[in-house]
Amino acid sequence: MFTGLSLAVALSASHPATGMTPRVEPSFVKAAKFKRGINVLGYDPYWTDSSKARFKWRHFREIRQAGFDHVRINLFAFKHMDSSGTLDPAWLAKLDAAVMAARKAGLAVIIDEHDFDDCSTNVVACEKRLSAFWSQLGRRYRRQPDSVAFELLNEPHGALDATWGSLMPKILGIVRRDNPNRLVVIGPTH
Numbered sequence: 001m002f003t004g005l006s007l008a009v010a011l012s013a014s015h016p017a018t019g020m021t022p023r024v025e026p027s028f029v030k031a032a033k034f035k036r037g038i039n040v041l042g043y044d045p046y047w048t049d050s051s052k053a054r055f056k057w058r059h060f061r062e063i064r065q066a067g068f069d070h071v072r073i074n075l076f077a078f079k080h081m082d083s084s085g086t087l088d089p090a091w092l093a094k095l096d097a098a099v100m101a102a103r104k105a106g107l108a109v110i111i112d113e114h115d116f117d118d119c120s121t122n123v124v125a126c127e128k129r130l131s132a133f134w135s136q137l138g139r140r141y142r143r144q145p146d147s148v149a150f151e152l153l154n155e156p157h158g159a160l161d162a163t164w165g166s167l168m169p170k171i172l173g174i175v176r177r178d179n180p181n182r183l184v185v186i187g188p189t190h
Helices: 027-031 058-065 089-104 116-121 123-140 164-178
Strands: 007-009 037-040 070-075 108-113 148-151 184-186
Touching (some): 070 089, 089 123, 123 164
Parallel strands (some): 148 184
16 A cells, blocks of 8 residues: 655666666656646647647746746546557657657656546556556657656546555556656555
């Protein structure tokens, strides 16, 4: 069972080809890049119809000028997956554009999977979708700098209260395949 605030996890791993452990910033150094942030884009029409987007890329600059150092991009990705769990390429391109625009404005980014209500009622479907999501995102963002972090799932609750402790390490393992040292935010249940 998890208690307290969210955990930031950055595990070291040996490089498979050399067996040597790469020099890695400690977790607390990586986490220091994320002091003051704001949620963006979660409920914006941008994801379904860019022409109706309320959020504009200039807002990233304004957020930075207001003293924030990062944004948390809230994603409801499950509705952008096909029946096999593959994310829509057009949707992924929109995510790429948002991450790039935020970074260009000098902001760090937390990519947050936000389908917590779906996950709170159907753990089996949630595990399949989260696994598919993080497998694809992990691969896609493996070369991004440390200023891009991942949040496995926003506010796990409901049916996840009893299973998050066993599901979370599986999802983290999927992320770690391509991102052995990336900062990962893991929210507690309850």
